[in-house]
Amino acid sequence: MLDFHFHLARLPEPFLVGKELQKLGGKGVLIACEPWEWKACIPLLSAFPQTFFPCFGIHPMIAEQVFSQELEELRDFLQKFPEAFVGECGLDKRFPGYAPGEVQERLFVSQARFALELHRPLMIHMVGDYRRALSILESLGFPDSSAFPIFHRFGGDKEVIKRGLSLNAIFSIHPDSFRKASTKAILKEIPPENLRIETDADESFPIQNPDGTQRTPSEIAQSLLQQLQAVEKKLQSL
Numbered sequence: 001m002l003d004f005h006f007h008l009a010r011l012p013e014p015f016l017v018g019k020e021l022q023k024l025g026g027k028g029v030l031i032a033c034e035p036w037e038w039k040a041c042i043p044l045l046s047a048f049p050q051t052f053f054p055c056f057g058i059h060p061m062i063a064e065q066v067f068s069q070e071l072e073e074l075r076d077f078l079q080k081f082p083e084a085f086v087g088e089c090g091l092d093k094r095f096p097g098y099a100p101g102e103v104q105e106r107l108f109v110s111q112a113r114f115a116l117e118l119h120r121p122l123m124i125h126m127v128g129d130y131r132r133a134l135s136i137l138e139s140l141g142f143p144d145s146s147a148f149p150i151f152h153r154f155g156g157d158k159e160v161i162k163r164g165l166s167l168n169a170i171f172s173i174h175p176d177s178f179r180k181a182s183t184k185a186i187l188k189e190i191p192p193e194n195l196r197i198e199t200d201a202d203e204s205f206p207i208q209n210p211d212g213t214q215r216t217p218s219e220i221a222q223s224l225l226q227q228l229q230a231v232e233k234k235l236q237s238l
């Protein structure tokens with residue numbers, strides 16, 4: 001089971017959860033989308049080199065706090081980890097600086113350029129206008145052989161899938177991807193090779209059992225895998 005998008009460093013006791021996941025045969029793309037999280041992922045990546053794969057970027061939620069220094073630092077991280085994806089990055093209408101030409105877009109474009117220059121997949125967070133993100137990618141010259149978009153926690157519609165597929169996009173499916181009727185209705189049109197599944201687990205992932213007791217690292221690992229299995233099952237039943 002491969003979790004295509006999760007934030008292990010934001011979970012309690014990440015080393016122990018990582019160890020339990022490894023035992024259960026789980027793998028994952030480790031998302032680090034703030035400078036502190038890049039650093040927190042380094043020891044996890046070296047402890048579990050065959051289990052977790054890096055993805056370094058800057059999330060639109062902190063776009064206003066980012067300057068050229070952080071972007072330089074991000075580029076260094078990406079160069080040190082030649083297998084790392086870029087992201088998660090993108091646009092989110094709930095956070096400041098969302099309008100066209102504002103700070104979120106500038107930050108997204110910088111990271112999309114890193115993906116093209118370094119030939120890496122680009123992990124995209126999109127809450128708002130998918131068409132705007134697609135137009136940006138198209139105008140920058142996506143795709144190339146290794147730089148293609150991954151739409152994480154996918155929530156787009158038929159047109160987004162069509163235009164995304166022409167950019168060799170991957171659509172990463174989360175339990176929330178089934179919420180919007182217009183998304184749910186067209187998920188089955190995505191070719192299996194362009195589909196992945198994810199938990200997007202972070203500090204908001206439930207760490208208590210239904211009876212109110214604290215989940216152990218082993219129970220957290222099991223519930224992550226159960227969530228992936230549930231998504232897979234839902235996709236099969238479409």
Ligand SMILES: [Zn+2]
Pocket residue numbers: 005007031088200
């Ligand atoms: Zn995320």
